[in-house]
Amino acid sequence: MSDLQPVTTAIEFFSVKELACKGTGVVKLDPRFAEALPELRRAWGKGLTPNSICRTPEHNVKVGGNPNSLHMTENAKWPTIGTMAADISWRGWPVEEQLAFARVAWGMGWAIGLHNGFCHVDRRADLGLAELPQSVFLYGKDWANNFNRDDIVA
Ligand SMILES: [Zn+2]
Numbered sequence: 001m002s003d004l005q006p007v008t009t010a011i012e013f014f015s016v017k018e019l020a021c022k023g024t025g026v027v028k029l030d031p032r033f034a035e036a037l038p039e040l041r042r043a044w045g046k047g048l049t050p051n052s053i054c055r056t057p058e059h060n061v062k063v064g065g066n067p068n069s070l071h072m073t074e075n076a077k078w079p080t081i082g083t084m085a086a087d088i089s090w091r092g093w094p095v096e097e098q099l100a101f102a103r104v105a106w107g108m109g110w111a112i113g114l115h116n117g118f119c120h121v122d123r124r125a126d127l128g129l130a131e132l133p134q135s136v137f138l139y140g141k142d143w144a145n146n147f148n149r150d151d152i153v154a
Pocket residue numbers: 071085086087113120121
């Protein structure tokens with residue numbers, strides 16, 4: 001992986017402002033994520049509004065993120081080359097549309113986290129680690145269980 005370099009610019013469909021850490025303005029994307037996110041947007045065929053993509057480790061602490069979050073621009077636990085996760089706002093989407101989006105993302109290899117306000121998507125599977133497989137997770141009480149893993153993966 002030594003030839004992979006982080007992406008620090010805007011990418012197709014997503015501006016620097018949308019990609020950047022909300023606390024520091026840093027943009028540092030893992031190149032596999034930087035390639036996959038526009039592909040997801042293209043496959044979906046409609047606009048996507050990210051709530052959160054890059055987070056520096058310090059900002060991740062401030063916002064209460066998972067300590068090993070794939071949103072982080074630098075990751076002490078996982079061998080990322082930059083951020084590999086996005087939270088896509090979907091509050092107000094019809095449930096069928098949420099499920100359709102999650103299915104498209106799953107089919108393209110994204111891991112998925114279900115929250116009432118957003119869909120977390122990340123490229124963990126690209127790391128090729130047995131302990132970090134593609135998966136679907138739920139944000140506990142912040143997910144109304146309109147659908148779940150089995151509906152997405154089926
Ligand atoms: Zn997230």
